[in-house]
Amino acid sequence: MTMYNLTTDQRVDEALANNFLRQATRRATDRLRNNKYKASEELGNWEQWRSAGESIRKHVISNLDFYLNQLIEQMEQRGVHVHLAKTPADAVGIVRNIVREHDAKNVLKSKSMISEEIHLNHALEEDGVAVVETDLGEYIIQIAGEPPSHIIVPAMHKTRQQVADLFEPIAGYALSSDTPTLTRFVRIQMREQFLRGDIGITGCNFAVADTGSIVMVTNEGNGRMVSTLPRVQITLMGMERIVPSFRELDVMLNLLARSATGQRLSSYTTILTPPKKTADSDGPEEYHLVILDHNRSEILGDKLFRTALNCIRCGACFNVCPVYRQLGGHAYGSVYSGPIGSVITPLLEKDWKKWGHLPYFSSLCGACSEACPVRIPLHDLLVKLRMRKTQSGHTPQVEQQIFKAYRYFFTREKTLRRALRLGAHLQWPFVRNHRISGGPPPLSNWTKSRTLPMVAPKPFMQVWADLNNKR
Amino acid sequence: MSNTNDFISHLASKLGRSTPAQTPPPVDISVPQYRLSNSEERVSIFLQNWQALGGKGAIVRSSDETLQCLKAWFGDLPLNWLKDNHQALVAWDMLPTVAESAFSTLNWPLTRYTQSTLDPRDRYSIAAHAELGITGSDLGIALSGTIVMNSDPLRGRAVSLLPPRHLAFIETTKIRNNLFEVLEEVSVLGTPPAAIEMISGPSRTSDIEMDLSIGVHGPIEVYVVVIDN
Amino acid sequence: MKVSLFATCLTNAFYPEVDLTMAKILKHLGHTIDVPEGQVCCGQIAFNSGYVDDAREVARTLINSFERSEVVVGPSGSCIAMIHHYYPTLFENEPVYLKKAEDLINKSYEFTQFIVDVLKKPDLGAHYSAKATYHPSCHATRLLGIGEAPLKLLQNVKGLELVPLPEAQLCCGFGGTFSVKMPKISEAMVAEKAEHVLESGADILLGLDMGCLMNISGYLEKINKPVKTMHIIQLLGEGMKS
Numbered sequence: 001m002t003m004y005n006l007t008t009d010q011r012v013d014e015a016l017a018n019n020f021l022r023q024a025t026r027r028a029t030d031r032l033r034n035n036k037y038k039a040s041e042e043l044g045n046w047e048q049w050r051s052a053g054e055s056i057r058k059h060v061i062s063n064l065d066f067y068l069n070q071l072i073e074q075m076e077q078r079g080v081h082v083h084l085a086k087t088p089a090d091a092v093g094i095v096r097n098i099v100r101e102h103d104a105k106n107v108l109k110s111k112s113m114i115s116e117e118i119h120l121n122h123a124l125e126e127d128g129v130a131v132v133e134t135d136l137g138e139y140i141i142q143i144a145g146e147p148p149s150h151i152i153v154p155a156m157h158k159t160r161q162q163v164a165d166l167f168e169p170i171a172g173y174a175l176s177s178d179t180p181t182l183t184r185f186v187r188i189q190m191r192e193q194f195l196r197g198d199i200g201i202t203g204c205n206f207a208v209a210d211t212g213s214i215v216m217v218t219n220e221g222n223g224r225m226v227s228t229l230p231r232v233q234i235t236l237m238g239m240e241r242i243v244p245s246f247r248e249l250d251v252m253l254n255l256l257a258r259s260a261t262g263q264r265l266s267s268y269t270t271i272l273t274p275p276k277k278t279a280d281s282d283g284p285e286e287y288h289l290v291i292l293d294h295n296r297s298e299i300l301g302d303k304l305f306r307t308a309l310n311c312i313r314c315g316a317c318f319n320v321c322p323v324y325r326q327l328g329g330h331a332y333g334s335v336y337s338g339p340i341g342s343v344i345t346p347l348l349e350k351d352w353k354k355w356g357h358l359p360y361f362s363s364l365c366g367a368c369s370e371a372c373p374v375r376i377p378l379h380d381l382l383v384k385l386r387m388r389k390t391q392s393g394h395t396p397q398v399e400q401q402i403f404k405a406y407r408y409f410f411t412r413e414k415t416l417r418r419a420l421r422l423g424a425h426l427q428w429p430f431v432r433n434h435r436i437s438g439g440p441p442p443l444s445n446w447t448k449s450r451t452l453p454m455v456a457p458k459p460f461m462q463v464w465a466d467l468n469n470k471r
Numbered sequence: 472m473s474n475t476n477d478f479i480s481h482l483a484s485k486l487g488r489s490t491p492a493q494t495p496p497p498v499d500i501s502v503p504q505y506r507l508s509n510s511e512e513r514v515s516i517f518l519q520n521w522q523a524l525g526g527k528g529a530i531v532r533s534s535d536e537t538l539q540c541l542k543a544w545f546g547d548l549p550l551n552w553l554k555d556n557h558q559a560l561v562a563w564d565m566l567p568t569v570a571e572s573a574f575s576t577l578n579w580p581l582t583r584y585t586q587s588t589l590d591p592r593d594r595y596s597i598a599a600h601a602e603l604g605i606t607g608s609d610l611g612i613a614l615s616g617t618i619v620m621n622s623d624p625l626r627g628r629a630v631s632l633l634p635p636r637h638l639a640f641i642e643t644t645k646i647r648n649n650l651f652e653v654l655e656e657v658s659v660l661g662t663p664p665a666a667i668e669m670i671s672g673p674s675r676t677s678d679i680e681m682d683l684s685i686g687v688h689g690p691i692e693v694y695v696v697v698i699d700n
Numbered sequence: 701m702k703v704s705l706f707a708t709c710l711t712n713a714f715y716p717e718v719d720l721t722m723a724k725i726l727k728h729l730g731h732t733i734d735v736p737e738g739q740v741c742c743g744q745i746a747f748n749s750g751y752v753d754d755a756r757e758v759a760r761t762l763i764n765s766f767e768r769s770e771v772v773v774g775p776s777g778s779c780i781a782m783i784h785h786y787y788p789t790l791f792e793n794e795p796v797y798l799k800k801a802e803d804l805i806n807k808s809y810e811f812t813q814f815i816v817d818v819l820k821k822p823d824l825g826a827h828y829s830a831k832a833t834y835h836p837s838c839h840a841t842r843l844l845g846i847g848e849a850p851l852k853l854l855q856n857v858k859g860l861e862l863v864p865l866p867e868a869q870l871c872c873g874f875g876g877t878f879s880v881k882m883p884k885i886s887e888a889m890v891a892e893k894a895e896h897v898l899e900s901g902a903d904i905l906l907g908l909d910m911g912c913l914m915n916i917s918g919y920l921e922k923i924n925k926p927v928k929t930m931h932i933i934q935l936l937g938e939g940m941k942s
Contacts, residue, residue, distance in 0.1 A: 016888055024680065031681050045503050052500045059498045065482035065490045072475055078662075084478045136687060137678035153678055160680055183676070183684040190688055195595055210494075211663055221632065221674035221689020228628045228666070229595055244497060246654040251500060253650060264520075264615035265650065267675055268689065271657070271667040279624035281585045281594065283665050293478075301485030322871040326888040360882060363875025363889070364748055366842035386750030395750070403746050407754040410709070410740045411761040420713050435921060445883040450890070450918030453714045460707045460716035464723075464735045 008333060008357045015331040021157050025149075025328045028156040033319040035262020036371075043258060053255045054375040056248045057310035060240075064300060064309075067209040067242045068291070074212025080274050081288045088118035091292050095120060095201070095234060098288055099129055102232055104198035110218065110226040111135040112203030113313060114236040114292055116148065116335045117348070120201075132193045134222035136186055140166060149329035151338065152260050152315040157328055190222065200226035200284065204237040205313075206252055207289075210245045211273055214289070217256060219267040227272060233284035239291045240300075240309040252312060255373040259314040295348045304384050308343050310374045317368035317378060323361050332361060339368035343381045352394040359385035417462055424455045505614045505649045513613040513646045514697055520616025524672030525685055526693040530643075532700070534572035540696060541573055545603075549579045552602040558582040561598050561634065562605035564625035567698055570605070570640045581605065584627035598633035604690070605638045606631050610653050611646035615671050618695060619653055622666040631668065637690040639670075643699045703731045704766055706774035706808070709741040710910045718910065721937035722775050722811060728940065729819060738765035744782035745876045747790070756790050763787075763800050771818075772808040775933050777840020777909050780810040785843045810840060811933060812908055816849040822856055826939030829859035833902035835893070835916065837909035838871050850908055850932055857939050866896040874915035890919040897927055905929045 006014070015021060040046040060067055072082050085091035091114070099107060107129055109115060121131045121142065133142040140155040141148060143166045148154030155163070164177035167185055175181055202223060206215040214235050216223045227233055243249045257263045276283030299305050318324050318338035329337035334345040334355065342358040349355050359382045368378040389395060409416045430439045435451035438444070446452060458466070483490045507513045518528040527544060531537045552559035562581040566574075574581055587597050598604065606626070610619040618639050622628055631637050647653050650669075657663055674689030685691065703726050707719045723733045739762055747755035762783075766772050774780050787801040809818060816822045834854060840846040854862055873879060873889025880886075893916055897905050905920075905927050907913045917929035930938075 012882075012884055016884055028681050031677075043505075048502050052498075052502050055498045056500070059495070062486065063491065063495045065479045065486060066495060068482065069475070069479045069490065070494075082475075084474055086478075134688065135678075136676050140678065153681065155678055156681065158679070160682075163679055179679050179682045179684045182679060183687055187687060191599065194688070195592070195599060211658075213663060219674065220676050220687040222687070224628070224632050224668065225688055228632060231591075244494075246658045247497070247500065250651040250654050251502065261677075263671075265612070265617055265669060265671045267524075267670065267672050269617075269669040269671075271663065271669075273663040273665055273667075276622070276665040277624065280622050280665055281591070281624065281626075282628040283622060297482055297485050300482060301487075320869075322873070322889050323885055325870070326885060326892070359750075360878070361885070363838070363871050363873060363878040363886070365838035365871035365875065367838070367869065367871065370842055383748055383750070386748070387752050388750070390750035390752075399749070400751075403749065403751040403754045406746055407751075407757050410743075410758045413738045413740050413761075413765075416740055423713075435918075437922070442880050445880045446918070448883065449887040449922060450915065451921040452918055453914060455713055456716045458716065460712045460719040461735065461737065461739075463716050463720065465737075 011331045011333055012327065015327045020159060021328045022326065024156050025325060028150060028153055029319040029325055032152065032261065032315065036259050036316055036319065039258035039262040039264065043254065049251065049255060050373055050375055052251045053373050054310070056243065056251055057312070057374045058307070060242050060244065061300065061306060061309045064240065064242070067244055068239060070209040071207050071212055071242060074210065075274070075289055078212060078275065080212070081286070083288060083290045085290055085292045088292070088294055091118045091236070091290055092120055092123045094290050096123060096127060098232070098234060099124065099127070099199060102198060104232070105130065106193065106196050107131045107199045107201060108193060108197035108226045108230060109133050109138070109201045110203065110216075110223040111138055112201065112236045113151065113336070114203060114238055115201065117294065118292065132190070132197075134190055134193065134226060136183070136220060139186065143167075143170070147330065147335060149337070150315065150318055151313060151336070157330070194225040194229055197226070197230040199232045199234060200230035201234045201236065202227050204235050204241055205256065206249060207237055207242050208246060208249055208271075209242050213271050213273040215249065215253070216268075216270045216272070217253070217266045218270070221268060224268050224270060227270065227284070228282050231284055232286045232288070233274070234288040234290060236290050236292065239293055239296050256312050256314050259316040259373040295350060299344075299347050305347055305381060307376050308347060308381055310376050311340050311344070312374060314373060316371040316373060320367040320371040322365060322367065323363065332358060334358065339378045339382070343378055343385065346385055352389055352392060356389055356394055359389065413461065417459055420455060420459045421462070424457050427455050504651050507613060507648055510643055510646070513648060514643050514699070517611055517613040517616060517646050518695075518697060520613070521672065521695055524616050526616070526672050526695060528695045528697065530697045530699055531569065534569040534576070537569045537573035537696060538576055541577060544694060549603070553580070556600060556602070558587065558597050558600070559602045560605060561587070561601040561603075561630050563607060563627065563630060566605060566607050567640045567642065569698055570696070584630050585625060594627070595629055595633065598627070598629040601634040603636045603638060604630040604632070604634040606640070608639050608641040608645060610656065611641050612648075612650055612653055612669070613646055614649045617669050617671040620668045620670070621664040623664065628666055628668065631670065632689055635686070635690060636692045636694070638694040638696070640696050640698060643697055646697075701731050702770050703733055704769035704772045705733060705735045706739060706766070706772050706779065707735065708774050708776045708779045708910070710914065711775055714914065715910055715931070718775055718931050718933050722773070722933050725824070725933065725936060725940065726773070729821065734769075736765045736769060742779040742782040743790075744778060744786075747782065747786055749877045752790065759787060759790050759801075760797060763797065763804050766804055767800065770807065772804065773811055773814045774808070775811050775908070775910070775931060777810045777837050777844050777846055778911060780808055781839040781843035783808055810844060810846060810908065812849040812853055813844070813846055816852050822852040824853065824856070824936055824940055826857045826936050827859050828857050828935055828939035830904050831861045831863055831902050832904040832906050832935070833863050833865040833897065833900040834868075835865060835872065835905060835907045835912060836868055837907055837912045840908055846908070853932065853936065854906065857935070863900050863902050865900050870896070872912045872916050874911045876911065879915060887919070890915055894919050894923065894925070898925060903928060904935070906932055906935060908932050
């Protein structure tokens, strides 16, 4: 897991030097972005749908206590075991206990970002439990020992050949690197696992409060397998992923499918209202819902950042972000990358030393806010995070001094004029061909890759003053 | 669970007020929904979208037409399958009449999933080794080319999941315009069934180099027969 | 009317000719120009870096300098966007300055917005023969909602062939301090933007934000592909010289 040991600068350098990764990121984001565009145009009145989505999410979050309580009541009434996890460690502990209680040896997993957030697989493996990632992309990165590089297509950074090479030791023979062969291999490989699973762990796209239902949006069929075949199912859920009823679910499903992959509906949209009815032949007999806080309650209480909880994890922001486009997900170093990851990671993890770089992985272009189907003002949240970081005293001293100097000069127009005229004289050592190139840091951060125009001999304010004095 | 009370009141304090005792008034949602003007259009669009997703589809009006359709799609394959595995065709306990009649005439014996054996693991194994899973449907969605199936004691989720091929029957009267209408009908049920599966085409992924691959874990081939009575 | 010019700090220091041209064009259209002294900067560079207090004082200075103005016009989408989008936040706890900020918001415009939407003069009678492409700066487009105005002005320049810029919506990588704080990522972004500028086949790159143009042209210079870069105001100024 070398990814986790690199510094931010090293990760960025590695990403920028990896041409395949950059091409793959362009290809993945271009495809998904275009698909979303077509799907949203087809639906029509996209802004109205976004508005509805925004209202629904805002309403749920501002009544989160009510709806979460209702969800828990509904589920417990029917015999679902609901577990409340304050921290990732709590959540891991809960899952480990269930696995231990059932003496489970084979644990199947379908896609769950929460499981990544709490680093579940690692913990279970320490217990000697084989965790099988059944989602193709997650399976690939599990074998590779890497974190996801995109929230929807986690293995987009891998070439076909790399995937074939990863599968070879498992297959016991070399696989040809075409998609049908690789997919067929995984189908057969997983099939055995599906039928042997003792416990299935799933994620949750939305929980429906008034019926106590869980909605899973998938395409491969592994989500269905993991929620049908094992005798015990555990669903991991971020506590904010709720809709009040099926009425709001309609809006959210329309927004999610179209924004994430450009589909009208995913191949399998499954609404579970567990546990199975006694007479049902299929389905888990025992159902556990693990609801994770992990500082979401803190974000809830923080008026500036509350809207960050509105996210429906569609990935649309990734697909328009010009920074993500150049880097891919690993450079961020966090489980959640892209614009939303840069916003929520510092808030969930509460560690400026480790995650303080994330709000700066943005030129504040605003494309993310524009793309978000529920209108989260992501770029505003990034600025607010920078404010928080500055106010907490975690920014470099040099930077603080520079902005003090900025404040001094930029509130004194005449003084600045004189400083600029001085600058115009002093710049000559750095001038080549009437452009500034070279110079000390931080100037060199610019001039390493770009030239600058010369500071004008007279700033406009002086030029204008002179013109008018001549009249 | 006092744990729940603590958890919820913690959230209430973060929201700066006590938890509402009543359900908050719902948000006003006014989005223009996709609607077609009549059943023919709905069926036609439904089939079009199903096929665009890679599924095969047809409309039938009688048991005989059903039979012809099945022959056209599967030929004599089922007979070959049944030679090696007498449980090659698994199905719900009950299918629409025209379907039952067609299978009977074709002499393609169906293994009723829920009655196939007592042990769930063995049942799954039977479904996994079957070549074709046959179901009815509860509802359909024209806009997204979707069939909707509720779980039920006389059915079995594995039937539409484990075999490499899934064949579904749906009556024209069950096809709705959009997801909203389906969810509305589900709400009216009160407590929903344990699982509602909404299936739109075969299983798929683009996880490897964004290259679309059909048939990952779920069925590779999907068929729908629309029954017009 | 009496139009007050907001020079904007980058233009003031590096491209005073753009401000001068802006004055000339507005004068040509029959308006009287004043340039209130004391104005410096909208404060976005500090605000976007999280230094709110520093930004606030700089913003206060700006608000004060335009207090007596009827109308304020600036050659920068991002600066006017800063005023419109963030000044209410900056002064949310100061009722007096909040009111003054709102007044400034209501009377301030980006140049092309002012010409097309307020003065209703999309055709300035300019001639300029060249093939050009237009980069739609992020803040102008997304925060200020400037869409058609610059294009309308350019479409009416006789002899000007406007060619599309591939992936125009992509940020050029300037982002103010971003270009200096995250230089390698910024370089990767401007490299792609430059790629697309060259792809367009245009001889001239146009824009309405000097920051973006400085960034893209600076990179093009460094890689020895100096596509001519002009602010729309400069093109219009040249084109109106007859």
